[in-house]
Amino acid sequence: MYKILVADDEKNILRIIQFNLEKNGFSVITAEDGKQAYEKIISERPDVAVLDIMMPKLNGFEITEKIREELGNSIKIILLSAKGQKIDKERGISLGADIYLTKPFSPKILISTISELIEKK
8 A cells, every 4th residue: 555645734635635545545643833744754755745835833834955965856746836827837846846736626536646656666
């Protein structure tokens, strides 16, 4: 079973994503802020990390940069944001994110994106 970490400070979004991923056979670890997400990524080593950009303590960009420096490309990273500007997408990808999804998004899109990333692993 593939392990997915989902980090978002909006509890409703976190629950919706968790429900849909578990329904599709993934093991889900959740975090409600960036520091917690980073610590769980280091200790749990998920296959994929789904990170909201705007979170307290550490943002998604900062986590992505730290993970790439410390763990290389061993964990696939999807950044989520309500910010759809090209500059934000470019920054996320340049820091090492594999995918940048703009909110709102369909759970089906997220699940298929995660499945594609896992297949490439």
